[in-house]
Amino acid sequence: MSGDLIDLTAAQAGERVRAGELSASELFEAWRERAAADSLNAYRWVADAPPPETDAGAPLAGVPLAIKDLFCTEGVPSAAGSRILEGYRPPYTATAVERLAAAGAPMLGKTNMDEFAMGSSNENSGFGPVKNPWDESRVPGGSSGGSAAAVAAGLAPWAIGTDTGGSIRQPAALCGIVGLKPTYGAVSRYGMIAFASSLDQAGPLTRDVTDCALLFRHMVGRDPLDSTSTGLPDEVLLPAAERLDGLRFGVPPELTRGGVDPGVGAVFEQSLRLIEELGGTLEEVSLPHSDQAISAYYVIAPAEASANLARFDGVRYGLRAEAGDLGSMYEQTREQGFGDEVKRRIMLGTYALSSGYYDAYYGRAQRVRTKIAEDFRSAFERVDLIVTPTSPTVAFGLGERTDDPLAMYLSDFCTVPMPLAGIPAISIPGGFGEHDLPVGIQLAGPAFSENRILEAAHALEGAIGFDGSPARG
Amino acid sequence: MADRGLQREAAPPSDAPAERAYEPVIGLEIHVQLATRTKMFCGCELSFGEEPNTRTCPVCLGLPGTLPVTNAEAVHFGLMIGMALGCEPAPRSIFHRKNYFYPDLPKGYQISQYDIPLARDGRLGDIRIHRVHLEEDAAKLVHAGASGRIHGAEASAVDFNRGGTPLVEIVTEPDVRSAAQAAEWLRLLRVTLRQLGVSDVNMDEGSLRCDANVSIRPLGETTLGTKTELKNMNSFRFLERGVNAEIARQEGLMREGAVVSQETLHFDPRTGALSPLRSKEEAHDYRYFPEPDLVPVAPTEAMLERARSALPELPAQRAERLEGDLGLGADTAKLLAFRTGLGDFFEAAVATDGAADARAIANWVVGELVANIGDADPADTKVEPASLARLVAMVGEGAVAGSAAKEVMATLVAEGGDPAEIVEAKGLGAAGADELAGIVAQAMVEQADAVEKIRAGNEKAIGAVMGVVMRETKGRADGAEVQRLIRERL
Numbered sequence: 011m012s013g014d015l016i017d018l019t020a021a022q023a024g025e026r027v028r029a030g031e032l033s034a035s036e037l038f039e040a041w042r043e044r045a046a047a048d049s050l051n052a053y054r055w056v057a058d059a060p061p062p063e064t065d066a067g068a069p070l071a072g073v074p075l076a077i078k079d080l081f082c083t084e085g086v087p088s089a090a091g092s093r094i095l096e097g098y099r100p101p102y103t104a105t106a107v108e109r110l111a112a113a114g115a116p117m118l119g120k121t122n123m124d125e126f127a128m129g130s131s132n133e134n135s136g137f138g139p140v141k142n143p144w145d146e147s148r149v150p151g152g153s154s155g156g157s158a159a160a161v162a163a164g165l166a167p168w169a170i171g172t173d174t175g176g177s178i179r180q181p182a183a184l185c186g187i188v189g190l191k192p193t194y195g196a197v198s199r200y201g202m203i204a205f206a207s208s209l210d211q212a213g214p215l216t217r218d219v220t221d222c223a224l225l226f227r228h229m230v231g232r233d234p235l236d237s238t239s240t241g242l243p244d245e246v247l248l249p250a251a252e253r254l255d256g257l258r259f260g261v262p263p264e265l266t267r268g269g270v271d272p273g274v275g276a277v278f279e280q281s282l283r284l285i286e287e288l289g290g291t292l293e294e295v296s297l298p299h300s301d302q303a304i305s306a307y308y309v310i311a312p313a314e315a316s317a318n319l320a321r322f323d324g325v326r327y328g329l330r331a332e333a334g335d336l337g338s339m340y341e342q343t344r345e346q347g348f349g350d351e352v353k354r355r356i357m358l359g360t361y362a363l364s365s366g367y368y369d370a371y372y373g374r375a376q377r378v379r380t381k382i383a384e385d386f387r388s389a390f391e392r393v394d395l396i397v398t399p400t401s402p403t404v405a406f407g408l409g410e411r412t413d414d415p416l417a418m419y420l421s422d423f424c425t426v427p428m429p430l431a432g433i434p435a436i437s438i439p440g441g442f443g444e445h446d447l448p449v450g451i452q453l454a455g456p457a458f459s460e461n462r463i464l465e466a467a468h469a470l471e472g473a474i475g476f477d478g479s480p481a482r483g
Numbered sequence: 484m485a486d487r488g489l490q491r492e493a494a495p496p497s498d499a500p501a502e503r504a505y506e507p508v509i510g511l512e513i514h515v516q517l518a519t520r521t522k523m524f525c526g527c528e529l530s531f532g533e534e535p536n537t538r539t540c541p542v543c544l545g546l547p548g549t550l551p552v553t554n555a556e557a558v559h560f561g562l563m564i565g566m567a568l569g570c571e572p573a574p575r576s577i578f579h580r581k582n583y584f585y586p587d588l589p590k591g592y593q594i595s596q597y598d599i600p601l602a603r604d605g606r607l608g609d610i611r612i613h614r615v616h617l618e619e620d621a622a623k624l625v626h627a628g629a630s631g632r633i634h635g636a637e638a639s640a641v642d643f644n645r646g647g648t649p650l651v652e653i654v655t656e657p658d659v660r661s662a663a664q665a666a667e668w669l670r671l672l673r674v675t676l677r678q679l680g681v682s683d684v685n686m687d688e689g690s691l692r693c694d695a696n697v698s699i700r701p702l703g704e705t706t707l708g709t710k711t712e713l714k715n716m717n718s719f720r721f722l723e724r725g726v727n728a729e730i731a732r733q734e735g736l737m738r739e740g741a742v743v744s745q746e747t748l749h750f751d752p753r754t755g756a757l758s759p760l761r762s763k764e765e766a767h768d769y770r771y772f773p774e775p776d777l778v779p780v781a782p783t784e785a786m787l788e789r790a791r792s793a794l795p796e797l798p799a800q801r802a803e804r805l806e807g808d809l810g811l812g813a814d815t816a817k818l819l820a821f822r823t824g825l826g827d828f829f830e831a832a833v834a835t836d837g838a839a840d841a842r843a844i845a846n847w848v849v850g851e852l853v854a855n856i857g858d859a860d861p862a863d864t865k866v867e868p869a870s871l872a873r874l875v876a877m878v879g880e881g882a883v884a885g886s887a888a889k890e891v892m893a894t895l896v897a898e899g900g901d902p903a904e905i906v907e908a909k910g911l912g913a914a915g916a917d918e919l920a921g922i923v924a925q926a927m928v929e930q931a932d933a934v935e936k937i938r939a940g941n942e943k944a945i946g947a948v949m950g951v952v953m954r955e956t957k958g959r960a961d962g963a964e965v966q967r968l969i970r971e972r973l
Contacts (some may be wrong), residue, residue, distance in 0.1 A: 319591075321547065321591045
């Protein structure tokens with residue numbers, strides 16, 4: 011029985027519940043058993059019982075949801091992958107999680123992640139790395155690696171994550187699933203433990219584009235608790251397109267050439283041919299400031315993080331080191347509680363904001379950010395969508411890049427420009443590259459063009475016909 | 484005096500003449516707690532002495548994942564303050580994060596306005612306003628142990644009730660030239676803010692807090708000297724004493740040829756001592772950057788109009804009007820304008836039908852009425868504006884003598900009533916001409932010695948004769964008239 015259920019997409023399972031062929035509690039229990047049997051270290055916490063009542067008529071019909079541990083969930087551990095928050099149980103629930111629960115997606119569990127979403131491999135989790143279900147010696151990507159691995163491995167029907175520089179799209183690509191980073195402001199950030207406030211955005215990680223649209227539809231909306239939230243101007247539609255007639259696709263050489271592995275490049279070229287076969291047109295568009303995106307990102311994100319993480323001081327919650335005086339308590343709490351990458355970024359960000367350096371670093375990075383947004387604006391005057399590989403490589407080995415932070419940072423060079431510009435982008439599986447591992451194709455569009463992106467992704471997904479499952483043990 | 488414990492830099496060779504005169508240059512920074520219903524960035528109601536940590540929520544506790552949302556009422560109050568101080572509201576002002584670690588600061592940063600404040604470039608009285616900006620208050624620390632400070636405390640507790648209370652910070656230009664002027668100006672600011680109804684402006688309770696930046700320079704110099712910052716002087720008197728102490732300390736240093744070093748000082752009103760403030764105020768790089776969780780404050784025309792139309796007549800304007808339109812003396816006008824209740828009473832009295840001259844009424848209000856009611860609001864006593872107007876009119880008409888009118892005034896304040904009836908009932912009406920002439924004649928007989936002295940040129944001796952007349956008339960006689968009658972009979 012449970013084997014059948016696991017083969018269903020979330021939308022299909024929801025249909026069965028609504029049709030009365032399946033009870034929501036049966037569905038929940040089947041998935042709960044799967045999640046409890048996690049051997050990838052994808053979960054940090056799994057529900058021990060179904061929620062008290064599930065409305066089978068709700069739009070999401072009781073299909074349970076894996077939630078990145080970055081989202082606060084009332085009474086349920088929410089540690090954001092950090093030892094400094096180990097055992098912390100928030101007194102409130104994030105808006106996005108609340109909306110999804112209200113739409114009928116109960117919480118299945120909390121997924122592992124890079125500490126405070128800082129990482130591209132999940133090796134920065136304070137609670138051990140997540141393994142990639144396609145090859146357990148490899149990383150699942152990050153920082154939403156637990157959510158991506160859980161969906162790919164059939165440990166969750168769908169999941170939510172957050173993306174700051176690629177943290178939804180890159181793990182989705184490395185795990186062979188779909189991941190959407192929405193327009194900045196589409197989804198409330200209230201209750202998401204902040205990494206970089208001007209970049210963070212929550213989004214779905216799902217098996218296919220239809221599930222992605224369905225889940226996304228119930229996450230979006232302006233939230234009075236988040237001043238920067240805008241919602242979407244239009245309702246999110248379930249995509250039905252099978253053709254791409256009339257759609258113009260821009261191919262930016264800056265994000266598709268140098269640094270992309272041959273196997274990834276081959277899958278990307280094949281996707282471009284499919285786009286043309288489906289009636290889309292291709293055009294080269296330049297994003298001239300893309301080569302500075304990583305540099306700008308690694309100033310802006312750490313700068314914001316250095317302030318966002320100041321609240322972890324041992325005074326009110328989380329870890330507190332025993333020390334003789336206030337200054338030592340601060341120092342030792344943060345020394346013991348934060349991992350190396352988090353410390354590195356706090357130091358980078360603190361430096362970038364320091365008096366005398368602000369203009370040279372933070373100020374300049376913001377100007378680059380403006381240029382990048384302008385690049386996209388002028389590109390979207392000529393094309394409807396931009397297509398690139400999501401990650402320049404397939405999943406790399408555990409430990410392979412941990413000693414070289416710069417190489418790790420470069421994992422994100424295709425995904426970082428979009429959040430800097432605040433625009434939406436999706437990653438869908440495009441095929442298999444090196445070592446027969448999944449390759450992600452990224453489609454980006456102008457702000458609030460999620461419906462266009464989802465329609466195009468749906469058509470392309472159909473043509474690609476990705477056989478999307480690792481051996482599910 | 485108060486400069487022990489302060490680190491002094493090595494004295495450079497002194498070429499300054501020892502008796503050089505110095506001019507103080509003072510700027511004020513005032514924090515005003517706004518009397519909004521809720522906190523600056525969350526929905527918690529403001530606290531007025533509730534149990535600790537009962538007015539808190541995930542946002543003002545700085546819990547992970549929470550976000551601030553700007554309080555529209557605080558922006559409204561801020562705009563009112565800006566406008567009342569003659570400032571130009573910024574079309575688009577932004578919040579920054581001011582980063583430092585301290586247990587009273589749950590996020591590790593304070594959200595405050597920095598390079599683009601809500602309003603700037605105004606004036607109140609003779610002091611220019613540099614800027615007016617919005618920010619959030621810190622929580623309150625309570626330290627157990629002898630020191631009373633965090634250093635050396637056995638334990639410290641944090642009460643987050645106050646954390647996140649909306650604050651407006653008002654920064655003046657360095658236009659103040661004496662401690663007394665600083666205190667007087669702060670009084671004007673306080674009465675102005677009270678009139679706006681945007682704050683309790685209570686210095687004891689900390690809803691109005693004042694820091695002073697003090698420097699001195701040789702008289703005639705135009706460049707500014709090194710300033711020190713005096714923190715949190717929580718009364719007008721302490722402000723004046725603290726600033727005076729600091730001016731004296733700086734003068735002492737300069738006369739010795741030493742150098743004033745830039746630092747933050749704490750004034751102890753008990754001992755009059757100034758000591759350097761440690762803890763979070765040590766030299767800091769606050770690493771300000773724009774708060775990414777908030778959108779800019781961009782007041783719409785409707786918001787500006789709402790703030791503009793909410794402005795009452797302000798004390799400074801009222802003083803000008805009373806002086807200019809009604810011809811009151813400057814001090815009287817100021818007193819009536821600064822004591823709003825007194826001003827309102829005065830204006831109501833002037834508006835009474837057949838009221839006497841406004842200046843006469845004003846003199847009675849700031850004189851006899853205040854003598855009777857002290858600091859109380861006349862609205863809380865029994866006297867009606869119309870009664871006072873009537874009484875002043877009666878004095879003007881000669882129907883009641885000044886000294887008798889004072890007695891009527893006391894009765895009006897204590898019991899209320901109609902002045903004419905009080906005069907009648909107590910037999911305080913001015914003595915008639917015939918009656919008075921008789922009494923004067925009799926008094927001159929009784930005080931024959933004094934009369935002789937007056938004739939001999941001793942003018943003061945007239946007092947003895949007048950004393951008898953006043954005694955006989957029980958004050959119902961007009962002094963000037965009595966004098967005239969005495970001289971007539973000499």
